[in-house]
Amino acid sequence: MGIEALAESLGKNILTTSLGKLVGWGRGNSVWPAQFGLACCAIEMIATATAGVDIARFGSEAFRASPRQSDLMIVSGRVSQKMAPILRTIYDQMPEPKWVISMGACASTGGVFNNYALLQGVDKIVPVDVYIPGCPPRPEDLLNALMILQERIKAQGILPRQ
Protein backbone atom coordinates (compact mmCIF):
# COMPACT_ATOMS: atom_id res chain seq x y z
CA MET A 1 0.00 0.00 0.00
CA GLY A 2 1.41 3.34 -1.00
CA ILE A 3 1.63 6.18 1.46
CA GLU A 4 -1.12 8.12 -0.36
CA ALA A 5 -3.51 5.19 -0.23
CA LEU A 6 -2.75 4.73 3.46
CA ALA A 7 -3.44 8.39 4.21
CA GLU A 8 -6.71 8.18 2.32
CA SER A 9 -7.93 5.10 4.18
CA LEU A 10 -6.99 6.66 7.51
CA GLY A 11 -9.01 9.72 6.61
CA LYS A 12 -12.06 7.51 6.18
CA ASN A 13 -11.60 5.69 9.46
CA ILE A 14 -10.41 8.30 11.92
CA LEU A 15 -12.57 10.89 13.58
CA THR A 16 -11.19 13.68 15.66
CA THR A 17 -13.01 14.84 18.75
CA SER A 18 -12.31 16.08 22.23
CA LEU A 19 -11.91 13.60 25.05
CA GLY A 20 -14.79 15.20 26.91
CA LYS A 21 -17.17 14.64 24.04
CA LEU A 22 -16.04 11.05 23.62
CA VAL A 23 -16.47 10.26 27.29
CA GLY A 24 -19.80 12.07 27.39
CA TRP A 25 -20.97 10.12 24.36
CA GLY A 26 -20.01 6.86 26.00
CA ARG A 27 -21.52 7.67 29.36
CA GLY A 28 -24.67 9.17 27.94
CA ASN A 29 -25.52 6.16 25.82
CA SER A 30 -24.94 3.54 28.47
CA VAL A 31 -26.73 4.82 31.55
CA TRP A 32 -27.40 1.84 33.75
CA PRO A 33 -30.23 2.43 36.21
CA ALA A 34 -30.28 0.88 39.65
CA GLN A 35 -33.20 -1.48 40.11
CA PHE A 36 -34.86 0.59 42.74
CA GLY A 37 -38.62 0.31 42.66
CA LEU A 38 -40.66 1.89 45.41
CA ALA A 39 -44.33 2.19 44.55
CA CYS A 40 -46.74 2.76 41.69
CA CYS A 41 -44.14 4.44 39.48
CA ALA A 42 -41.97 1.33 39.69
CA ILE A 43 -44.60 -0.55 37.71
CA GLU A 44 -44.46 2.08 34.99
CA MET A 45 -40.66 1.90 35.19
CA ILE A 46 -40.89 -1.84 34.51
CA ALA A 47 -43.30 -1.07 31.67
CA THR A 48 -40.65 1.24 30.22
CA ALA A 49 -38.22 -1.65 30.12
CA THR A 50 -40.61 -3.97 28.28
CA ALA A 51 -41.29 -4.30 24.60
CA GLY A 52 -43.90 -1.55 24.28
CA VAL A 53 -41.63 1.46 24.68
CA ASP A 54 -38.33 -0.37 25.10
CA ILE A 55 -35.79 1.64 27.03
CA ALA A 56 -33.09 -0.53 25.42
CA ARG A 57 -33.24 1.80 22.43
CA PHE A 58 -31.53 4.33 24.67
CA GLY A 59 -28.97 1.96 26.13
CA SER A 60 -30.52 1.79 29.59
CA GLU A 61 -32.16 -1.63 29.67
CA ALA A 62 -29.58 -3.02 32.08
CA PHE A 63 -31.34 -2.45 35.40
CA ARG A 64 -28.72 -3.48 37.94
CA ALA A 65 -29.66 -5.09 41.21
CA SER A 66 -26.47 -3.78 42.81
CA PRO A 67 -25.97 -0.04 43.25
CA ARG A 68 -22.23 -0.62 42.70
CA GLN A 69 -22.90 -1.39 39.05
CA SER A 70 -25.28 1.42 38.26
CA ASP A 71 -24.96 5.10 37.57
CA LEU A 72 -28.56 6.25 37.52
CA MET A 73 -31.03 6.07 40.36
CA ILE A 74 -34.64 6.35 39.27
CA VAL A 75 -36.54 7.17 42.45
CA SER A 76 -39.80 5.63 41.34
CA GLY A 77 -42.46 6.32 43.89
CA ARG A 78 -43.10 7.72 47.31
CA VAL A 79 -40.25 7.79 49.78
CA SER A 80 -41.35 7.23 53.35
CA GLN A 81 -39.43 8.56 56.32
CA LYS A 82 -38.44 4.98 57.09
CA MET A 83 -37.11 4.40 53.59
CA ALA A 84 -35.21 7.67 53.32
CA PRO A 85 -31.97 6.56 55.06
CA ILE A 86 -31.90 3.39 52.97
CA LEU A 87 -32.33 5.37 49.79
CA ARG A 88 -29.45 7.62 50.81
CA THR A 89 -27.27 4.58 51.60
CA ILE A 90 -27.93 3.14 48.17
CA TYR A 91 -27.16 6.48 46.58
CA ASP A 92 -23.88 6.65 48.49
CA GLN A 93 -22.99 3.14 47.36
CA MET A 94 -23.28 4.08 43.70
CA PRO A 95 -19.96 4.99 42.09
CA GLU A 96 -19.36 8.43 40.61
CA PRO A 97 -20.42 9.79 38.20
CA LYS A 98 -24.06 9.23 39.12
CA TRP A 99 -27.36 10.84 38.37
CA VAL A 100 -30.84 10.82 39.87
CA ILE A 101 -34.21 10.98 38.18
CA SER A 102 -37.09 11.77 40.49
CA MET A 103 -39.98 9.94 38.91
CA GLY A 104 -43.50 11.08 39.70
CA ALA A 105 -45.19 13.60 41.92
CA CYS A 106 -44.52 11.77 45.19
CA ALA A 107 -40.77 11.52 44.69
CA SER A 108 -40.57 15.10 43.47
CA THR A 109 -42.75 16.88 46.01
CA GLY A 110 -44.68 14.40 48.15
CA GLY A 111 -47.56 14.47 45.70
CA VAL A 112 -51.02 14.19 47.18
CA PHE A 113 -49.57 12.96 50.46
CA ASN A 114 -48.67 16.00 52.47
CA ASN A 115 -48.41 14.18 55.80
CA TYR A 116 -46.20 12.82 58.53
CA ALA A 117 -45.21 9.65 56.74
CA LEU A 118 -43.67 10.82 53.51
CA LEU A 119 -40.55 12.69 52.61
CA GLN A 120 -41.77 15.81 50.84
CA GLY A 121 -39.52 15.42 47.84
CA VAL A 122 -36.49 13.20 47.45
CA ASP A 123 -34.33 16.24 46.68
CA LYS A 124 -34.16 16.77 50.42
CA ILE A 125 -31.74 13.85 50.69
CA VAL A 126 -30.17 13.32 47.25
CA PRO A 127 -29.38 15.77 44.43
CA VAL A 128 -31.92 15.35 41.64
CA ASP A 129 -31.05 15.94 37.98
CA VAL A 130 -34.41 15.50 36.27
CA TYR A 131 -37.91 15.65 37.75
CA ILE A 132 -40.82 13.93 36.06
CA PRO A 133 -44.33 15.13 36.87
CA GLY A 134 -47.28 12.76 36.79
CA CYS A 135 -48.89 10.25 39.10
CA PRO A 136 -47.56 7.98 37.80
CA PRO A 137 -45.84 9.36 34.70
CA ARG A 138 -46.29 7.47 31.48
CA PRO A 139 -43.40 5.33 30.25
CA GLU A 140 -42.88 7.89 27.51
CA ASP A 141 -42.34 10.51 30.19
CA LEU A 142 -39.57 8.44 31.71
CA LEU A 143 -37.96 8.06 28.29
CA ASN A 144 -38.16 11.80 27.80
CA ALA A 145 -36.47 12.36 31.15
CA LEU A 146 -33.77 9.91 30.20
CA MET A 147 -33.17 11.76 26.94
CA ILE A 148 -32.90 15.08 28.79
CA LEU A 149 -30.44 13.47 31.17
CA GLN A 150 -28.43 12.06 28.27
CA GLU A 151 -28.06 15.51 26.78
CA ARG A 152 -26.78 16.79 30.11
CA ILE A 153 -24.35 13.92 30.52
CA LYS A 154 -23.01 14.49 27.02
CA ALA A 155 -22.56 18.18 27.72
CA GLN A 156 -20.86 17.50 31.02
CA GLY A 157 -17.83 15.72 29.55
CA ILE A 158 -15.10 14.50 31.85
CA LEU A 159 -15.14 17.44 34.19
CA PRO A 160 -16.47 16.75 37.69
CA ARG A 161 -19.84 18.20 38.51
CA GLN A 162 -19.95 21.78 39.69
Add this chain to the structure above:
Amino acid sequence: MTDTISRGVTVDRTGEAGAFGGELLTINFGPHHPSTHGVLRLIVDLDGEQVRRLKPVIGYLHTGIEKQMEALRWQQGVTVTDRHDYLSPPINNLAYALAVEKLMGVEVPPRANALRVIMSELTRLSSHLVWMGTSGLELGAMSMLMYCFRERDTILDMNEEISGFRMHTSYIRPGGVMADSTPRFLEMLDQFCRDMPGHVDEYEALLTNNPIWRSRTIGIGILSAEDAKVLGATGPMLRGSGVAWDLRRSMPYSGYENYDFEIATSDMCDCYGRYLVRIKEMRESIKILRQALDRLPDGPVNVDDRKMLPPPREELETSMEAVIHHFKLFTEGYSVPPGDVYVAVESGRGENGCYIASDGTHKPRRVKFRSASFVNLQALERMALNHFLADMVAIIGTADTVLGDCDR
Protein backbone atom coordinates in the same frame (compact mmCIF):
# COMPACT_ATOMS: atom_id res chain seq x y z
CA MET B 1 -39.62 -28.21 70.23
CA THR B 2 -42.69 -26.55 68.84
CA ASP B 3 -43.19 -22.85 68.53
CA THR B 4 -46.34 -20.86 67.87
CA ILE B 5 -46.13 -18.35 65.04
CA SER B 6 -49.77 -17.38 65.20
CA ARG B 7 -52.68 -18.51 67.34
CA GLY B 8 -53.34 -22.07 66.27
CA VAL B 9 -50.35 -22.39 63.95
CA THR B 10 -47.34 -24.12 65.39
CA VAL B 11 -44.13 -25.06 63.73
CA ASP B 12 -41.70 -27.78 64.63
CA ARG B 13 -38.27 -26.35 65.24
CA THR B 14 -36.57 -29.54 66.39
CA GLY B 15 -34.31 -29.80 63.37
CA GLU B 16 -33.09 -26.31 64.04
CA ALA B 17 -29.77 -26.89 65.67
CA GLY B 18 -29.04 -29.71 63.32
CA ALA B 19 -27.27 -30.49 60.19
CA PHE B 20 -24.92 -27.58 59.80
CA GLY B 21 -23.15 -27.34 63.10
CA GLY B 22 -26.03 -25.99 65.13
CA GLU B 23 -25.37 -22.37 64.41
CA LEU B 24 -27.99 -20.19 62.84
CA LEU B 25 -26.93 -17.39 60.57
CA THR B 26 -29.18 -14.36 60.57
CA ILE B 27 -29.28 -12.50 57.31
CA ASN B 28 -31.11 -9.46 56.09
CA PHE B 29 -33.19 -9.75 52.92
CA GLY B 30 -34.37 -6.39 51.59
CA PRO B 31 -35.80 -3.77 51.71
CA HIS B 32 -33.84 -2.99 48.57
CA HIS B 33 -33.79 -6.36 46.90
CA PRO B 34 -34.76 -7.13 43.33
CA SER B 35 -37.11 -9.97 44.18
CA THR B 36 -39.08 -8.77 47.18
CA HIS B 37 -41.76 -7.13 45.01
CA GLY B 38 -41.15 -3.72 46.45
CA VAL B 39 -39.66 -2.75 49.75
CA LEU B 40 -40.30 -5.80 51.88
CA ARG B 41 -37.60 -6.57 54.39
CA LEU B 42 -37.17 -10.03 55.84
CA ILE B 43 -34.91 -11.09 58.65
CA VAL B 44 -34.11 -14.70 57.96
CA ASP B 45 -32.37 -17.22 60.21
CA LEU B 46 -30.53 -19.71 58.10
CA ASP B 47 -29.24 -23.15 59.01
CA GLY B 48 -26.80 -23.69 56.20
CA GLU B 49 -29.03 -22.69 53.33
CA GLN B 50 -32.34 -23.62 54.90
CA VAL B 51 -34.75 -21.12 56.36
CA ARG B 52 -35.45 -21.76 60.05
CA ARG B 53 -37.03 -18.52 61.08
CA LEU B 54 -38.39 -15.59 59.18
CA LYS B 55 -39.58 -12.22 60.33
CA PRO B 56 -41.06 -9.71 57.90
CA VAL B 57 -40.33 -6.07 58.64
CA ILE B 58 -42.80 -3.76 57.00
CA GLY B 59 -43.49 -0.06 56.90
CA TYR B 60 -40.93 1.03 54.31
CA LEU B 61 -43.75 2.30 52.12
CA HIS B 62 -45.97 3.66 54.87
CA THR B 63 -47.74 6.58 53.25
CA GLY B 64 -50.25 7.59 55.90
CA ILE B 65 -53.09 7.00 53.47
CA GLU B 66 -55.67 6.22 56.15
CA LYS B 67 -54.77 9.34 58.11
CA GLN B 68 -54.70 11.40 54.96
CA MET B 69 -58.26 10.40 54.18
CA GLU B 70 -59.48 11.96 57.40
CA ALA B 71 -58.40 15.30 55.99
CA LEU B 72 -60.12 14.81 52.65
CA ARG B 73 -63.78 15.20 51.78
CA TRP B 74 -65.72 12.06 50.91
CA GLN B 75 -65.42 12.52 47.17
CA GLN B 76 -61.74 13.46 47.38
CA GLY B 77 -60.90 10.27 49.25
CA VAL B 78 -61.35 8.24 46.09
CA THR B 79 -58.11 9.53 44.60
CA VAL B 80 -56.14 8.32 47.59
CA THR B 81 -57.68 4.84 47.55
CA ASP B 82 -56.20 4.38 44.07
CA ARG B 83 -52.75 4.55 45.49
CA HIS B 84 -52.59 1.98 48.25
CA ASP B 85 -52.85 -1.21 46.26
CA TYR B 86 -51.39 0.30 43.15
CA LEU B 87 -51.86 -2.83 41.06
CA SER B 88 -55.63 -2.77 41.42
CA PRO B 89 -56.83 0.83 41.76
CA PRO B 90 -60.44 0.39 40.56
CA ILE B 91 -61.01 -2.43 43.04
CA ASN B 92 -59.86 -0.15 45.88
CA ASN B 93 -62.19 2.54 44.56
CA LEU B 94 -64.97 0.00 44.56
CA ALA B 95 -64.46 -1.03 48.19
CA TYR B 96 -64.49 2.60 49.28
CA ALA B 97 -67.43 3.55 47.07
CA LEU B 98 -69.50 0.60 48.28
CA ALA B 99 -68.78 1.49 51.90
CA VAL B 100 -69.80 5.13 51.44
CA GLU B 101 -72.90 4.09 49.52
CA LYS B 102 -73.86 1.60 52.20
CA LEU B 103 -73.66 4.30 54.86
CA MET B 104 -75.72 6.67 52.75
CA GLY B 105 -78.21 4.01 51.72
CA VAL B 106 -77.60 4.65 48.03
CA GLU B 107 -78.10 2.08 45.30
CA VAL B 108 -76.29 2.66 42.00
CA PRO B 109 -78.00 2.07 38.62
CA PRO B 110 -77.50 -1.27 36.80
CA ARG B 111 -75.25 0.20 34.11
CA ALA B 112 -72.92 1.57 36.77
CA ASN B 113 -72.76 -1.86 38.38
CA ALA B 114 -71.92 -3.52 35.08
CA LEU B 115 -69.18 -0.96 34.37
CA ARG B 116 -67.82 -1.51 37.87
CA VAL B 117 -67.66 -5.24 37.25
CA ILE B 118 -65.91 -4.65 33.92
CA MET B 119 -63.31 -2.40 35.50
CA SER B 120 -62.79 -4.79 38.43
CA GLU B 121 -62.18 -7.73 36.16
CA LEU B 122 -59.86 -5.79 33.87
CA THR B 123 -57.93 -4.78 36.95
CA ARG B 124 -57.78 -8.31 38.25
CA LEU B 125 -56.35 -9.36 34.89
CA SER B 126 -53.75 -6.61 34.84
CA SER B 127 -52.80 -7.35 38.44
CA HIS B 128 -52.32 -11.04 37.69
CA LEU B 129 -50.36 -10.11 34.56
CA VAL B 130 -47.93 -8.00 36.57
CA TRP B 131 -47.65 -10.83 39.07
CA MET B 132 -46.96 -13.42 36.39
CA GLY B 133 -44.53 -11.21 34.51
CA THR B 134 -42.42 -10.32 37.51
CA SER B 135 -42.56 -13.77 39.12
CA GLY B 136 -41.63 -15.36 35.82
CA LEU B 137 -38.72 -12.99 35.49
CA GLU B 138 -37.49 -13.80 38.97
CA LEU B 139 -37.58 -17.53 38.34
CA GLY B 140 -35.73 -17.22 35.06
CA ALA B 141 -38.51 -16.94 32.49
CA MET B 142 -37.67 -13.48 31.23
CA SER B 143 -39.97 -13.57 28.21
CA MET B 144 -42.97 -13.72 30.57
CA LEU B 145 -42.37 -10.10 31.52
CA MET B 146 -42.48 -9.01 27.90
CA TYR B 147 -45.62 -10.96 27.06
CA CYS B 148 -47.52 -10.03 30.23
CA PHE B 149 -46.74 -6.34 30.02
CA ARG B 150 -47.85 -6.32 26.40
CA GLU B 151 -51.37 -7.37 27.44
CA ARG B 152 -51.25 -5.16 30.50
CA ASP B 153 -50.61 -2.19 28.24
CA THR B 154 -53.76 -3.08 26.29
CA ILE B 155 -55.71 -2.95 29.55
CA LEU B 156 -54.12 0.36 30.49
CA ASP B 157 -55.07 1.75 27.10
CA MET B 158 -58.65 0.81 27.90
CA ASN B 159 -58.36 2.50 31.29
CA GLU B 160 -57.14 5.57 29.52
CA GLU B 161 -59.99 5.48 27.05
CA ILE B 162 -62.67 5.26 29.72
CA SER B 163 -61.17 7.45 32.43
CA GLY B 164 -58.33 9.42 30.87
CA PHE B 165 -55.67 7.86 33.07
CA ARG B 166 -53.53 4.78 32.71
CA MET B 167 -53.15 3.48 36.23
CA HIS B 168 -54.89 5.51 38.91
CA THR B 169 -58.22 5.86 37.23
CA SER B 170 -60.41 7.04 40.17
CA TYR B 171 -63.12 5.76 37.87
CA ILE B 172 -65.41 4.17 40.44
CA ARG B 173 -66.80 6.78 42.83
CA PRO B 174 -69.47 6.89 45.50
CA GLY B 175 -72.72 7.25 43.60
CA GLY B 176 -71.65 5.55 40.39
CA VAL B 177 -68.76 5.89 38.01
CA MET B 178 -66.88 8.87 36.64
CA ALA B 179 -68.30 8.80 33.11
CA ASP B 180 -70.15 6.52 30.78
CA SER B 181 -68.16 4.13 28.61
CA THR B 182 -67.26 5.37 25.16
CA PRO B 183 -68.11 3.34 22.04
CA ARG B 184 -64.39 2.94 21.42
CA PHE B 185 -63.93 1.47 24.89
CA LEU B 186 -66.56 -1.16 24.19
CA GLU B 187 -64.90 -1.97 20.88
CA MET B 188 -61.52 -2.32 22.56
CA LEU B 189 -63.04 -4.51 25.26
CA ASP B 190 -64.70 -6.70 22.66
CA GLN B 191 -61.40 -7.16 20.84
CA PHE B 192 -59.63 -7.82 24.13
CA CYS B 193 -62.12 -10.55 25.07
CA ARG B 194 -61.44 -12.18 21.71
CA ASP B 195 -57.65 -11.99 21.94
CA MET B 196 -57.00 -12.64 25.59
CA PRO B 197 -57.84 -16.39 25.80
CA GLY B 198 -55.18 -16.99 23.15
CA HIS B 199 -52.69 -14.98 25.15
CA VAL B 200 -53.41 -16.97 28.31
CA ASP B 201 -52.73 -20.10 26.24
CA GLU B 202 -49.41 -18.53 25.30
CA TYR B 203 -48.48 -18.00 28.94
CA GLU B 204 -49.45 -21.54 29.78
CA ALA B 205 -47.39 -22.86 26.87
CA LEU B 206 -44.41 -21.04 28.34
CA LEU B 207 -44.85 -22.00 31.98
CA THR B 208 -47.29 -24.78 32.84
CA ASN B 209 -45.16 -27.64 31.55
CA ASN B 210 -41.87 -25.83 31.69
CA PRO B 211 -39.53 -28.13 33.68
CA ILE B 212 -37.64 -25.24 35.28
CA TRP B 213 -40.83 -23.48 36.34
CA ARG B 214 -42.26 -26.72 37.70
CA SER B 215 -39.15 -27.65 39.64
CA ARG B 216 -38.97 -24.16 41.14
CA THR B 217 -42.61 -24.14 42.24
CA ILE B 218 -43.97 -27.67 42.83
CA GLY B 219 -43.68 -28.65 46.48
CA ILE B 220 -42.33 -25.21 47.39
CA GLY B 221 -44.09 -23.02 49.92
CA ILE B 222 -46.65 -25.51 51.22
CA LEU B 223 -49.57 -23.87 52.98
CA SER B 224 -52.22 -26.32 54.15
CA ALA B 225 -55.87 -25.34 54.05
CA GLU B 226 -56.07 -25.30 57.86
CA ASP B 227 -53.05 -23.04 58.23
CA ALA B 228 -54.28 -20.77 55.46
CA LYS B 229 -57.59 -20.32 57.23
CA VAL B 230 -56.05 -19.76 60.65
CA LEU B 231 -53.57 -17.24 59.27
CA GLY B 232 -56.35 -15.33 57.56
CA ALA B 233 -55.04 -15.82 54.04
CA THR B 234 -57.46 -14.86 51.29
CA GLY B 235 -57.52 -14.73 47.53
CA PRO B 236 -55.34 -17.03 45.44
CA MET B 237 -53.34 -17.91 48.57
CA LEU B 238 -56.42 -19.48 50.12
CA ARG B 239 -57.85 -20.90 46.91
CA GLY B 240 -54.45 -22.35 46.04
CA SER B 241 -54.85 -24.39 49.22
CA GLY B 242 -58.13 -25.83 48.03
CA VAL B 243 -60.61 -23.59 49.88
CA ALA B 244 -63.29 -22.31 47.51
CA TRP B 245 -63.78 -18.90 49.12
CA ASP B 246 -64.26 -16.00 46.79
CA LEU B 247 -66.12 -12.90 47.94
CA ARG B 248 -67.57 -12.44 44.47
CA ARG B 249 -69.47 -15.66 45.10
CA SER B 250 -69.76 -15.93 48.87
CA MET B 251 -70.70 -12.30 49.58
CA PRO B 252 -71.70 -10.93 46.17
CA TYR B 253 -71.57 -7.21 45.48
CA SER B 254 -72.15 -5.05 42.41
CA GLY B 255 -74.26 -7.74 40.80
CA TYR B 256 -71.63 -10.48 40.72
CA GLU B 257 -74.37 -12.98 41.56
CA ASN B 258 -75.68 -12.54 38.00
CA TYR B 259 -72.53 -13.73 36.30
CA ASP B 260 -71.66 -17.28 35.51
CA PHE B 261 -68.12 -18.10 36.55
CA GLU B 262 -66.23 -20.75 38.46
CA ILE B 263 -64.12 -20.24 41.54
CA ALA B 264 -60.61 -21.30 40.70
CA THR B 265 -59.08 -23.63 43.27
CA SER B 266 -56.17 -26.01 43.45
CA ASP B 267 -55.43 -28.72 45.97
CA MET B 268 -51.69 -28.55 45.48
CA CYS B 269 -51.19 -26.01 48.30
CA ASP B 270 -47.84 -24.94 46.86
CA CYS B 271 -46.49 -22.18 44.63
CA TYR B 272 -47.50 -24.10 41.53
CA GLY B 273 -51.07 -24.44 42.84
CA ARG B 274 -51.28 -20.70 43.37
CA TYR B 275 -49.98 -20.18 39.85
CA LEU B 276 -52.67 -22.49 38.47
CA VAL B 277 -55.34 -20.62 40.44
CA ARG B 278 -54.27 -17.32 38.94
CA ILE B 279 -54.22 -18.70 35.42
CA LYS B 280 -57.72 -20.09 35.93
CA GLU B 281 -58.88 -16.81 37.41
CA MET B 282 -57.67 -14.98 34.34
CA ARG B 283 -59.77 -17.24 32.16
CA GLU B 284 -62.79 -16.75 34.42
CA SER B 285 -62.31 -12.99 34.36
CA ILE B 286 -62.44 -13.03 30.58
CA LYS B 287 -65.71 -14.98 30.83
CA ILE B 288 -67.16 -12.38 33.20
CA LEU B 289 -66.01 -9.55 30.93
CA ARG B 290 -67.68 -11.17 27.95
CA GLN B 291 -70.97 -11.61 29.85
CA ALA B 292 -70.87 -8.07 31.19
CA LEU B 293 -70.20 -6.68 27.73
CA ASP B 294 -72.98 -8.68 26.10
CA ARG B 295 -75.53 -7.79 28.75
CA LEU B 296 -74.46 -4.20 29.41
CA PRO B 297 -77.73 -2.48 30.37
CA ASP B 298 -78.63 0.99 29.14
CA GLY B 299 -79.39 3.86 31.43
CA PRO B 300 -77.63 6.33 33.70
CA VAL B 301 -74.27 5.57 35.29
CA ASN B 302 -74.77 7.69 38.38
CA VAL B 303 -77.40 8.04 41.05
CA ASP B 304 -79.77 10.92 40.43
CA ASP B 305 -78.94 12.84 43.60
CA ARG B 306 -77.84 16.44 43.31
CA LYS B 307 -76.73 16.46 46.93
CA MET B 308 -74.12 13.80 46.13
CA LEU B 309 -73.02 14.29 42.55
CA PRO B 310 -72.66 17.52 40.57
CA PRO B 311 -75.36 18.53 38.07
CA PRO B 312 -74.65 18.19 34.34
CA ARG B 313 -72.58 21.02 32.91
CA GLU B 314 -75.36 22.38 30.67
CA GLU B 315 -77.71 22.87 33.63
CA LEU B 316 -75.30 25.31 35.23
CA GLU B 317 -76.09 27.91 32.59
CA THR B 318 -79.84 27.86 33.10
CA SER B 319 -80.59 26.78 36.65
CA MET B 320 -79.69 28.74 39.77
CA GLU B 321 -80.40 25.67 41.86
CA ALA B 322 -77.84 23.71 39.88
CA VAL B 323 -75.24 26.42 40.50
CA ILE B 324 -75.93 26.27 44.23
CA HIS B 325 -75.62 22.49 44.27
CA HIS B 326 -72.41 22.69 42.30
CA PHE B 327 -70.97 25.30 44.63
CA LYS B 328 -71.95 23.40 47.78
CA LEU B 329 -70.51 20.14 46.46
CA PHE B 330 -67.16 21.58 45.51
CA THR B 331 -66.68 23.70 48.59
CA GLU B 332 -68.19 21.77 51.46
CA GLY B 333 -68.89 18.40 49.87
CA TYR B 334 -71.64 16.10 51.00
CA SER B 335 -72.18 14.66 54.44
CA VAL B 336 -72.56 11.00 55.25
CA PRO B 337 -74.88 9.90 58.08
CA PRO B 338 -73.12 8.94 61.31
CA GLY B 339 -72.27 5.29 61.76
CA ASP B 340 -69.69 2.77 60.74
CA VAL B 341 -69.64 0.17 58.04
CA TYR B 342 -67.37 -2.52 56.68
CA VAL B 343 -67.45 -3.64 53.06
CA ALA B 344 -65.15 -6.16 51.46
CA VAL B 345 -64.49 -6.89 47.83
CA GLU B 346 -62.33 -9.51 46.15
CA SER B 347 -59.19 -8.01 44.69
CA GLY B 348 -56.48 -9.85 42.80
CA ARG B 349 -54.82 -10.51 46.13
CA GLY B 350 -57.80 -11.42 48.28
CA GLU B 351 -60.20 -9.70 50.62
CA ASN B 352 -59.84 -5.98 50.16
CA GLY B 353 -61.99 -4.46 52.86
CA CYS B 354 -62.83 -0.92 53.72
CA TYR B 355 -64.05 0.14 57.16
CA ILE B 356 -65.44 3.62 57.46
CA ALA B 357 -66.59 5.49 60.55
CA SER B 358 -68.55 8.64 59.94
CA ASP B 359 -69.52 11.31 62.45
CA GLY B 360 -71.99 12.91 60.07
CA THR B 361 -69.66 15.58 58.73
CA HIS B 362 -68.31 16.06 55.24
CA LYS B 363 -65.10 14.18 56.03
CA PRO B 364 -64.62 10.62 57.30
CA ARG B 365 -63.88 10.16 60.99
CA ARG B 366 -61.76 7.10 60.28
CA VAL B 367 -61.02 5.00 57.23
CA LYS B 368 -59.34 1.65 57.62
CA PHE B 369 -58.36 -0.74 54.90
CA ARG B 370 -58.19 -4.44 55.48
CA SER B 371 -55.62 -5.22 52.88
CA ALA B 372 -55.02 -8.71 51.64
CA SER B 373 -51.28 -8.17 51.24
CA PHE B 374 -50.78 -7.38 54.91
CA VAL B 375 -52.64 -10.42 56.14
CA ASN B 376 -51.23 -12.76 53.52
CA LEU B 377 -47.75 -11.75 54.58
CA GLN B 378 -48.39 -13.51 57.90
CA ALA B 379 -48.33 -16.84 56.11
CA LEU B 380 -44.85 -16.21 54.74
CA GLU B 381 -42.99 -17.85 57.61
CA ARG B 382 -45.23 -20.89 57.52
CA MET B 383 -44.58 -21.27 53.80
CA ALA B 384 -40.85 -20.60 53.86
CA LEU B 385 -39.79 -22.80 56.77
CA ASN B 386 -37.26 -25.50 55.90
CA HIS B 387 -36.98 -24.36 52.32
CA PHE B 388 -33.80 -23.13 50.71
CA LEU B 389 -33.11 -19.43 50.66
CA ALA B 390 -33.35 -19.49 46.86
CA ASP B 391 -36.93 -20.74 47.15
CA MET B 392 -37.84 -17.60 49.04
CA VAL B 393 -38.03 -15.87 45.69
CA ALA B 394 -40.76 -18.21 44.49
CA ILE B 395 -42.58 -18.02 47.83
CA ILE B 396 -42.58 -14.24 48.09
CA GLY B 397 -43.54 -14.11 44.43
CA THR B 398 -46.60 -16.30 44.71
CA ALA B 399 -47.74 -14.59 47.91
CA ASP B 400 -48.12 -11.58 45.59
CA THR B 401 -47.92 -8.92 48.24
CA VAL B 402 -48.04 -5.33 47.14
CA LEU B 403 -46.15 -3.35 49.72
CA GLY B 404 -48.15 -0.22 49.12
CA ASP B 405 -51.22 -2.23 50.05
CA CYS B 406 -49.48 -3.75 53.05
CA ASP B 407 -48.03 -0.55 54.54
CA ARG B 408 -50.61 1.93 53.27
